[in-house]
Amino acid sequence: MNSAERTELERLLAVLCDGELSDDETGRLNELLRGDRDARRLYLQYVDLHAGLAQHPRLAEWADLTEAAPAAPQNVVTPRNVAASRTVSHRWTPYILTIGATLAASVVLQIAWWRSQPTPPTLDISHIANVAAVVPQYVATLVPGSNCDWNDGTARREGMRLLPGPLSLHSGTAVVRFDGGAELVLEGPVELDIDGVGAATLHEGKVLFRSDESADMFRLNTPLSQMLDYGTEYAVVVAAGNEELHVFDGEVVRTPKSAADLAQTVSVKAGQAWQFLSAIDASRRPVPLDDEHFRRPAAPAAAPNAAGGLTAYDSFDYETFAMPKEPVAPRGTGFASAWLPSPNERRTEFRKTYGLERAGRSQDDEGAVVAPHTGSMYRLLEKPISLDTDGVFYFSFLARTDKLPSEGPCDIRLALHNESDSGPQHRLTTTLSWAKGGAWLSWEGAGNKTSLPIETDRTYLVVGKIVASRRQPDQVFIGVFGPCQKVAKEPADWSVASRPFDCYTVFDAVHIQTSTSTPIIVDELRFGTTWSAVAPPETDRPADSPSANTN
């Protein structure tokens, strides 16, 4: 049983104990148990634990921790109750009659003598979400401006993922980037429904639509019509009983909802603007193209200080770095320990080297670390990343190798995990591989991979984004950027995206691991809550002071 199967089995067993398995899950459980002795052993231990908890005497000592007094044990299965049970009384009764009163008296006398145990109570779990069931799919990413005021009062973070559903913006500006490539700029007040990866419904308000030739076709519905874009930029204003369409670039095909025939469908081209009146009367009239009014506001302003949102930073600008020969000084900010050799690793060696550079980068950074061969080190985070909260977390690092080995791997991995949980299946791992030419994400069966033209003698920026939610699925993205790729803003496309999953792990440790026989250099490790904190403009580098905490 590999680690992914073990994780899957643990999840199925949890559903078995607290929920109800679907037919597919039942089939999968049997498949896992049928094929593997270790799986059956885990099953037996797990269900025995569950049954043991139900009858453990210590729980009775915790009864005061519950809000209500524990219910009196019901359906306690004792031999006496067998006699009283409606289920078996027809079988039990003849036997009692045979034994007679002596037996009945004996049974009664045993009641006080028997140990009273709590029965496994029935937990009504019929409404608990089944985490192994189909996980809802995210379709877009939100970039809210700093001036956003949402009608539901919910604060929405930069980079949060969106499921299909309503968005009600009272005031301010926000950008919704759909996974299909299109983008809607909302200017409050706006009432919008996200219908899917390539569709939305504007009930009221003003939106600016943008996409390019690489994006999928997008369908924007309004109370009066449906609009399809052809690589365009256009704006729509929906008010009571009418709507306006201003096309700035490309072409939009508009079909009235009440149209009985296609003759009512119109194509509106760049430079044109129309006002459409009621659905019944499909009349329209031209209006002045209001380029300035709609294009101002553009995308909301990014945070002026890229360091805002930075939670941990290590520039690797050390005076000396010779792990594991010498202890490493605790430099950097936002870490709860210095770099330490990973336990149970056979070879661990990292040395100081010259800092990595990217285009436009300042030249005063002297530090990076190099792993001449396979090695692993880790340090603890001051601010752990919790998947059981609502938040968006970013991380990034620079990596480079100047030579491929003649054979074998040439990989660097950044792994997040919880220090108290050493299981490899519980590590979120980002891998960049020169030997295999690609990047991949590993995480409890939700991982993914992609092929990339990774070359030697080039410095790559690897950025990770973790979208965590208490009530919605979690998701992880990885972006790999070459030396000349601009990273001014978070991309609409990522190199690797995980499948949405459900998890509650808290990551408090970061490992850097290399599998290689030729040197790999790593530099500029960052953690933050905004894109700009981990992929800052090259001139905006935070101060790198020694960490206050040591190991």
Added chain:
Amino acid sequence: MTPDSSMDRLLRLLAEHQHDLYRYVFSLLPHEADARDVLQETYVGLTRKFDEYDAQKPFLPWAFGFAYMQVLKHREQTRRARNVLASDVVEVLAVERSTEASLLDSRLQALDQCLEKLPDADRRLIAHRYLSRTTSEQIAEIVGSSKRTLFRNLERIRRLLHNCISNRVEELAG
């Protein structure tokens, strides 16, 4: 041995081993209500056949045999989706459950110490889940979380206990 003494002895054995029997039945029939029903049927069977029990031999393996037959009988009678485990899987598990019985007992003993390590919040959740007859919605409201989080926390706690027990058993094995 008079029938009265025989019955007394049976009752004492059942009282002593009812948890062990429930755990055995539940491992093959992982549904609480069904496991209780089968346990009742097992008691009936043991009562009827107790005069055939050889007191020189351990009680539990003999009782497990009855329990296994009742599990199969129950599966045959119900024939519904609640039969989570396939027949061939039950057959293999029954054999392995018997061979693993000693280890499982050791693990159960270690559970006590591992429960001690749980923080109050986790104890509260376990107490709600296993002691009080409250719905998931009520528990979620009491502890102030969503049902989704409640479910995941229960999973997390059981995993913690499982790992703790494994470590404890390994330590004791030297």
